[in-house]
Amino acid sequence: MAEVLTAAEKSSIKLTPGLNQFTLRCDLNQPGVFSFQRHGLNRFSWQQAGITQSPIPSGEVTFQIDQGEFSALLSIDSKFAHNPRFQWQPLTDFMLSSQKHNLIMGLFYGLSFTLMLYVLIISRKVPDKALKLYSAYIFCITSFILLQEGQLFLYIASHLLREIHLAYLLSIGLTVVSATWFMCEILKVNTDFPRTSLIFKTMSLIVLFSCLLRMVIENHPSATAAAMLMSYGTLALVAAIFASALWQWQRRVSEAGLVFCALSIVLISMIFRIVLLDSNIFVQRYGFIIAFAVESLMLAIAVSRRIGRIAMAKERAENEANIDMLCNILNRRGFSLKAQHLMDYQRQNGDLLGIFYIDVDSFKQLNDTYGHHVGDTALKEIARYLQSQMRMEDAVARIGGDEFVALACFRSQHEIVAKLDELQKHFQQFTISLHQQHFSVSASIGYAMFSTVPETLEALLAAGDAAMYQAKSQRKALVLANTR
Numbered sequence: 001m002a003e004v005l006t007a008a009e010k011s012s013i014k015l016t017p018g019l020n021q022f023t024l025r026c027d028l029n030q031p032g033v034f035s036f037q038r039h040g041l042n043r044f045s046w047q048q049a050g051i052t053q054s055p056i057p058s059g060e061v062t063f064q065i066d067q068g069e070f071s072a073l074l075s076i077d078s079k080f081a082h083n084p085r086f087q088w089q090p091l092t093d094f095m096l097s098s099q100k101h102n103l104i105m106g107l108f109y110g111l112s113f114t115l116m117l118y119v120l121i122i123s124r125k126v127p128d129k130a131l132k133l134y135s136a137y138i139f140c141i142t143s144f145i146l147l148q149e150g151q152l153f154l155y156i157a158s159h160l161l162r163e164i165h166l167a168y169l170l171s172i173g174l175t176v177v178s179a180t181w182f183m184c185e186i187l188k189v190n191t192d193f194p195r196t197s198l199i200f201k202t203m204s205l206i207v208l209f210s211c212l213l214r215m216v217i218e219n220h221p222s223a224t225a226a227a228m229l230m231s232y233g234t235l236a237l238v239a240a241i242f243a244s245a246l247w248q249w250q251r252r253v254s255e256a257g258l259v260f261c262a263l264s265i266v267l268i269s270m271i272f273r274i275v276l277l278d279s280n281i282f283v284q285r286y287g288f289i290i291a292f293a294v295e296s297l298m299l300a301i302a303v304s305r306r307i308g309r310i311a312m313a314k315e316r317a318e319n320e321a322n323i324d325m326l327c328n329i330l331n332r333r334g335f336s337l338k339a340q341h342l343m344d345y346q347r348q349n350g351d352l353l354g355i356f357y358i359d360v361d362s363f364k365q366l367n368d369t370y371g372h373h374v375g376d377t378a379l380k381e382i383a384r385y386l387q388s389q390m391r392m393e394d395a396v397a398r399i400g401g402d403e404f405v406a407l408a409c410f411r412s413q414h415e416i417v418a419k420l421d422e423l424q425k426h427f428q429q430f431t432i433s434l435h436q437q438h439f440s441v442s443a444s445i446g447y448a449m450f451s452t453v454p455e456t457l458e459a460l461l462a463a464g465d466a467a468m469y470q471a472k473s474q475r476k477a478l479v480l481a482n483t484r
């Protein structure tokens, strides 16, 4: 090696494709290690005094060099022309830096693993597509970093170099595909721009295909074309997704701003990695890892916000479907659901179930005489009063134009009759006020009670309706008699 290497400084020697052989003359006053990057190599060997030495288990290819004067023969079979960044370090420095490195990487893998487990547990309860895609993306990119950083070589023998390299190529393709699928979902490119989403996904599949091609034709001359397709395809896709995040952010798509910031952090780290190639070892080595950790946390926040938003929208829609918009109490649908719960509760606990059925008297006449807004005010007032007289757990609803029901569990018949009395007194004659005008309104009320709950809700309502009808008939007869 026609170069003097000083401790921790990386050599600029380039490998040529095929077999490269170097003789290293070492004269060290302390034990050290000689290391270089593993990627791009088919095979390597290190011979001292004709004896082949095994590398120390480490992320990079690392050989121990003894104190004193000796020479070694280094043979490397390289896939292509590149600089494997040869360097030597005193043994103590190497041990310290590899401990720091393993600590940082361990933290990173721990975070990724926790995120993945967390998402897997959550996704069993929350069936959200973005959540599943996020989990797949984290899994793929963590595998990619694990294979790239070489921690596997701490546990796996060096002769599996080729298999690890193939897995590394596959992890690149799968990371690109999972990232594209996830981004299209969270940025709503799928729904807002289905054609663009199709183009992105096709591009990502082309990248995956070029990775698979490289795996198959690794040492063939056309492998370079596949490598270029893979690199430029990935670059184009990253730029396109970055632009879509910005575009969707401008269009005020929820979470797009957060996703854009997360992507920017990774992009900045990539730029730093290139610009600060030799000036800042820490940024150069860990910038991308830290950026990815921050990115994955920000994306986790984006996914959880999205889930929260969807759950809220679903709850709101569910509530709206069950609520009468005019009176702000349950509608017929909402009543059916709540009544079913109350009926089940009564079946288990054996209380009395009581239903009050209220129908406004001559409501059509009220509408026709004073206008619909007066009719509406009367309906709202009835709903407000009825709600105020019942408990939270009771079912109070408007089930038709001027028909209301209240269903509740009671401990005794006495309680039901007392409640009926209260309601009857009020609905016999009550006044509503609108624009300083007062209108007199009345409503008929019927009730039914059950110690054994009817089979169906319809039967329950029919009993209430019949009782109300009877009450209304008696009332009309009384009014008729009084007017004669």
Ligand SMILES: Nc1nc2c(ncn2[C@@H]2O[C@H](COP(=O)(O)OP(=O)(O)OP(=O)(O)O)[C@@H](O)[C@H]2O)c(=O)[nH]1
Pocket (backbone or CB within 6 Å): 326, 359, 360, 361, 362, 363, 364, 365, 367, 371, 372, 373, 374, 375, 376, 379, 400, 401, 402
């Ligand atoms: N203002 C208003 N009127 C409504 C609403 N929904 C239904 N109505 C009216 O309520 C009236 C109900 O009329 P009917 O079923 O004949 O009942 P009624 O006039 O009270 O007669 P009786 O029940 O026999 O006393 C109809 O004229 C409907 O147009 C509403 O949301 N607001």
